[in-house]
Structures are given as C-alpha cells and as structure tokens.
Amino acid sequence: MSDAALKPVVAVAVFPGxxxxxxxxxxxxxxxxxxxxxxxxxxxxxxxxxxxxxPGGFSFGDYLRCGAIARFSPVMRAVAAFAADGGLVLGICNxxxxxxxxxxxxxxxxxxxxxxxxxxxxxLRVERTDTPFMSRCDATQELTIPVKHGxxxxxxxxxxxxxxxxxxxxxxxxxxxxNPNGAVADVxxxxxxxxxxxxxxxxxxxxxxALLGSTDGALILGSLVDAARLSAAAAV
Amino acid sequence: xxxxxxxxxxxxxxxxxGQAVSTSLRHLGFDVAETRVGRVIDVDLATEDRDAxxxxxxxxxxxxxxxxxxxxxxxxxxxx
Numbered sequence: 670m671s672d673a674a675l676k677p678v679v680a681v682a683v684f685p686g687x688x689x690x691x692x693x694x695x696x697x698x699x700x701x702x703x704x705x706x707x708x709x710x711x712x713x714x715x716x717x718x719x720x721x722x723x724p725g726g727f728s729f730g731d732y733l734r735c736g737a738i739a740r741f742s743p744v745m746r747a748v749a750a751f752a753a754d755g756g757l758v759l760g761i762c763n764x765x766x767x768x769x770x771x772x773x774x775x776x777x778x779x780x781x782x783x784x785x786x787x788x789x790x791x792x793l794r795v796e797r798t799d800t801p802f803m804s805r806c807d808a809t810q811e812l813t814i815p816v817k818h819g820x821x822x823x824x825x826x827x828x829x830x831x832x833x834x835x836x837x838x839x840x841x842x843x844x845x846x847x848n849p850n851g852a853v854a855d856v857x858x859x860x861x862x863x864x865x866x867x868x869x870x871x872x873x874x875x876x877x878x879a880l881l882g883s884t885d886g887a888l889i890l891g892s893l894v895d896a897a898r899l900s901a902a903a904a905v
Numbered sequence: 906x907x908x909x910x911x912x913x914x915x916x917x918x919x920x921x922x923g924q925a926v927s928t929s930l931r932h933l934g935f936d937v938a939e940t941r942v943g944r945v946i947d948v949d950l951a952t953e954d955r956d957a958x959x960x961x962x963x964x965x966x967x968x969x970x971x972x973x974x975x976x977x978x979x980x981x982x983x984x985x
Contacts, residue, residue: 733969733970734972737969737972738969741969770972776974777972777974777975779918779919779975780921780922781921782919782921783921784921784922784925822919824918824919824974824975825974826917826974851919851921
C-alpha cells in the first residue's frame with residue numbers, strides 16, 4: 670500500500686482570518702492523516718488530496734456576511750471541483766458558513782438568536798452513521814463537542830427543511846434543550862445531497878485530547894480520515 | 906453614477922438585531938411594534954447609464970451583496 674493510502678492527504682484551506690487551521694492540522698495528524706495547510710490564493714489542491722477541511726475562524730473579518738468573501742477565494746474553485754467529483758469536504762464553523770455561501774451546502778447561517786457569542790460544550794445527537802463523517806459513531810450516540818460562534822443560527826425555510834429531513838441530510842442536531850443559537854430544527858450539521866460535503870458549527874478539532882475534556886471530536890475527524898484513506902487507496 | 910442598495914432580512918427570518926433595537930426603543934418610551942435591521946451599501950459606478958447600472962447592481966446583489974435565501978434587496982439612485 671502506498672504512503673498516500675496509509676496516511677491520506679487532507680488539505681486544510683487557510684483564509685485570511687482563519688484561526689482554527691492549526692488545531693485542525695494537529696487533530697488530523699493525530700488521527701493519522703498527512704494534513705497540509707493550503708493558502709486560499711492557491712488555484713489547486715495538493716496532488717493526492719483525499720479530503721478537504723475548511724477550518725473555523727473569521728475569514729476576511731466576517732465582513733458583509735460570514736463566509737461571503739471567502740467563497741470567492743481561488744482555492745474555493747478547486748474545492749468546488751473536488752466536491753463535484755465526489756471528493757470529501759468538511760466545513761467547521763466558519764468553514765460551514767463558507768460552504769453554505771458557496772452553495773455547496775443548503776441553508777444559511779444567521780446571527781445567534783441571543784445576539785451573544787456562545788462558547789461552551791454542547792451535547793449533540795448523531796442522526797445517522799452511514800456517512801463518511803460519522804462512521805465511527807454509534808447510531809443515536811450523543812457527542813460532547815464545543816461550539817464557539819456568534820453566527821451559527823442555521824436557517825432553512827419550511828419547504829427546504831422538509832426536503833432535507835426527507836433526504837436524511839440533517840446529520841447532526843443539538844440534543845433537546847442544548848440549541849445554543851436558535852438554529853431551526855436544532856440543526857448543528859448538514860450534508861449535501863450526495864453526502865460527500867458536510868458542515869457543522871461545533872468544533873471537533875477542539876475535542877480530540879482528553880486533557881482538554883471530551884475526545885468525541887475524534888469520532889468525526891477520525892471517520893473523515895478513515896474515509897479519506899479508503900478514497901486514497903481506491904485512487905492508487 | 907451613485908446608487909444605494911438596501912438589503913433587508915426577508916419576512917419570516919429571525920432578526921435578533923431588530924428585536925434588540927425594538928426592545929431598546931420601548932425602554933425609551935417609544936410605541937414600537939417591530940423593527941428590522943438591514944444594511945445600506947452605497948456604490949459609485951463608472952457608468953452613467955441607469956439601465957446598465959441597474960443590471961450590474963442586480964448581478965452584484967445576486968453574486969455577493971445579498972444571500973437570496975435570507976435577504977431581499979432594493980436599488981435606488983439618490984441623484985435621480
């Protein structure tokens with residue numbers, strides 16, 4: 670087996686104002702990936718890229734709307750092409766916002782209903798495990814992972830919500846009473862129709878070391894590394 | 906020519922900023938049923954052709970200035 674299959678290349682896009690890129694790189698390395706930072710001005714992803722992570726932060730100062738400017742960065746053309754080809758793309762927090770603005774994920778993220786920045790552990794409910802981002806989780810498992818955002822209130826109108834529910838794209842929800850931002854239907858994470866693009870507001874990269882509390886984030890990022898490894902092996 | 910783009914949260918979209926403003930106004934004694942907070946973007950365009958400007962502004966709104974899922978917009982020309 671080649672190195673790429675043993676240690677799949679996961680590209681972490683870095684935008685001006687990203688601030689969780691290093692945590693994401695560290696967590697992915699810890700979980701067995703060959704994690705590589707990719708500056709947003711790059712037009713291409715590293716050869717052998719098996720998955721892409723868009724990290725948290727405040728890309729372009731969150732000006733206009735969160736993610737609205739970053740979605741036009743050159744690297745996003747490469748990410749969109751990668752996703753269209755079935756490539757695995759994970760957006761965390763600001764990365765989730767960028768993916769919704771780019772139209773790669775459904776819905777939009779609005780200011781928290783409380784208008785307050787929220788930074789705390791939340792309990793999450795895994796709605797399905799047959800996705801590349803949740804395969805290490807048990808069905809109906811509860812995860813404890815921190816959120817830290819001012820604009821995480823996911824919105825979809827009633828028609829879109831019903832459509833996503835029906836299609837099983839509402840992959841991750843805040844447990845009852847845990848919704849930190851007013852998101853409709855307690856949605857914490859949503860996937861695209863094909864299931865290869867996933868975004869979530871909680872930060873799995875901050876929950877991979879017992880020293881910092883929960884290690885539940887490793888279940889999500891570890892699932893992604895597993896899927897990336899399979900995809901890298903298939904490409905060899 | 907100068908143009909103004911008014912961006913509003915669509916009806917039915919939760920607007921916590923607007924709610925905070927109306928609560929504050931009520932504390933000041935104003936009888937306010939609701940306020941909603943949007944955004945004003947002034948644009949100075951190279952063209953002096955109103956129709957061309959409108960077309961360009963609509964494309965700007967669709968591509969960047971608004972998120973059509975949650976926001977509506979209105980274009981005005983203040984010098985007209």
